[in-house]
Amino acid sequence: MLPSLPSPVLFALYVLAFASAAVVSFGMLPRARRIEHEDTRRGLSWLLLTSGGWAAAHVGYLTLPTPTLQYVLYEVGLIIGLASVGPWLYFCSAYTGRTFHRNTTIQRSFAAVFLLLVAIKVTNPLHQWYFVAEPALVPFRYLQVTHRPLHWIVMGLSYALTAIGFFMLFELFVRVNSNAEPLFVLLGLTGLPVIFDVAGAVYPNVLDLTYSSIGVAAFALGVFVLYFDRFQFVRVAGDGDNPVVVVDESGRIRDFNARAEALFDDLSGSINEAVSEVAPELVRALDAPDPVFETDVSGTTRYYNVSDTPFTTGGAQTGQSIVLTDVTDREQYRRELEEKNEKLEEFASIVSHDLRNPLQVAKGRTELAIAEEDVEHLTPVKRAHERMEQLIDEILTLAREGVSIDDVERVDLPVIAERSWSMVPATDPELELEGEFDADLSADPERLQQLFENLFRNAVEHGGSDVTITVGALPDGFYVEDDGDGFPEGAASEVFDAGFTTAADGTGFGLAIVSEIVEAHDWSIEATEGTNGGARFEIHTDTD
Structure with missing residues (x-):
């Protein structure tokens, strides 16, 4: 279909495609800076910068007047394109709650491989291991690039790493039981340029370029159409190992993870339903002065502290994440302390009540024995002492027997x-x-x-x-x-x-x-x- 177009029109379409990708990527940067999660914001911002620079370099490669300048801009595009893999993986790792992007060993390894490949690309005019270039007139006047096997090896590695990022995203969507269709749509948009990559190596009338910057721009556009809605909710629901339920500003369920579904059976299929109807006990616990939720898990009583964290978009609250933190050990310890305190109060009451009578008898009889010099009064005193000794022994026994x-x-x-x-x-x-x-x-x-x-x-x-x-x-x-x-x-x-x-x-x-x-x-x-x-x-x- 492309070869049938007039050369000026075809040239204009190529320039427009890469220029649009650059504009979209750079144009999304202000919105990226509004993302609350710092690492996600940093990864996506750098992805937009590199993909925009990559597309802009292709525009220069197509439009600059001399083959030398075109050659330089093409190499610049290759380097920036390779660099975009790093921000992509950084974004995917941060968005899905992983820590690979903060691992210094991984960072150094990636930097070492990147610098090695950059050195190969920069010195390509000397060895031409990566590509060869020569002026061409078909389908229009440009610097024709023919890629060497090393280019395809690096491309294969780049796409393999890209696939790892998509796997991270897919695993997160599955983990929080979220609809993965938007993810597959973005995957399709991002992977569509691969067809042109392959076509460029097969058909002479299709430029042998790397079209992935257009796919990245499409992904960025899709993310920002969905991020502050579905993508934001999914990231919050998948953040950490605790049960999480994400609701919007009207209290309707937008997402939840597998751990939350295990606690609340009715969550399955409850997207867009009011959380107060699906899990009223959760709402009651959240509104209680002591927000502790008690439930039975596999025949064992578990206690969860319920907290909510609002999140905003552009300064306006768009929802909140309800997080349940397992505090079973703490709660059991607290209840044991309360029970022991109750026992202490009970023992104090017993001691003050039951020991007072024999103590008063012993005191009164002792005073009579002294006043009247009559030892017969000491017999009740002895019995009172025996009674108090018995009470004390049994109180101590009762306290000991309550220990687990x-x-x-x-x-x-x-x-x-x-x-x-x-x-x-x-x-x-x-x-x-x-x-x-x-x-x-x-x-x-x-x-x-x-x-x-x-x-x-x-x-x-x-x-x-x-x-x-x-x-x-x-x-x-x-x-x-x-x-x-x-x-x-x-x-x-x-x-x-x-x-x-x-x-x-x-x-x-x-x-x-x-x-x-x-x-x-x-x-x-x-x-x-x-x-x-x-x-x-x-x-x-x-x-x-």
Whole structure:
């Protein structure tokens, strides 16, 4: 089609094509400087400069009056064109959140190869390894360039590096689940000049030039048509490894990455929908005084801090990125501290309340003993001291049992139950073992023994000297049951509260200690009515 055009028209089309590419590239520089992300801005700006200079050099090559000047401008274009590969890769690396563009080893290697090739191109008049040139009259008067194999090797390397950049972009679009069609359109525009590169080597009426500067200009134009919309949103969504949801100024979802989709199933296919409808819990967390989002991930509770960062275009806010940062360890630690503080307050309340009575008794009786010189008053003092000692011991035990367990071992539950039974100061009650117990049960032997001892004492204290205690197997754990009087009506839900007791001389800490031991093992416990009307405690060791 080109050979049928008159020479002046064909010449004008060539000049117009490269001049337009230069104008577009240089004309986009002011918009490039408005890009907020510094490295992306720097890479794209230099890409525009080099591609514009490359196209402008081709204009000079076509229009300058002498072959010598045309030769010089063509070499200048080759050097600038080769240099444009660097900014292209810099832009792709920065835009996709990688750090290759900041790697000094890569920078030095690229600079060394670039300078070597520049030296070859500059000295081409001496060796003509790269190209040969001679005046021609077809399809119009110009300096005809015939490229040598070295040129095509360098071109192949350049296009291979360019393809790496496109792969970075494509991987980012895939990672954030974004529509990659705009990227393929730009890829087509950028790669279209390759057809003319090949045609120039095959058809004599097509100039044997490098037309890639036109493709770069087309890419730049496409980026700036799309950048502040799709391309901007994609870059923000792909920035970092945290879940990210990008919304526009009206709160509609524009993009999100794969990590965000894993947390919010409804995000799939939700582009242009309101984030308040698709993920209302995310919006609630963002608006809360403490913006922490709690969710279940593969059966594990995870906590994310929710923050939003607005981004602008030309000084006007065009949207915001909602970033979820995993703070599970910090949040769990904070909640553990809160729980410990609650326990400290509980212990302080117990100490101030339960120790005050025996302390006042001991103080009053001691004053009477001194005033009346009657040692009989010291007997209640002794009992008060024993009571305070018991309370202090059980409070300390309760505090220790709340500590999590790190080291466990396989235990023989019936053996530990028998050993615990021997520690209970009672002879009349009976202990029975029923069922086949889990041979693979793992626990802290000392704390498990403490659990049994407290349950046995509780049964004896409330059931009397003739109570029968049964330790039996459950499909997911074991139980301890007695045939005593059972729980008072409505008390089953309170028996594990520290300080709760129905016995006149009870401390109310025995079952609280049991509950702490169970919780420290990551087990669960339930108080129910026994089969014979007594109390039954079911400990479930398999909580998955």
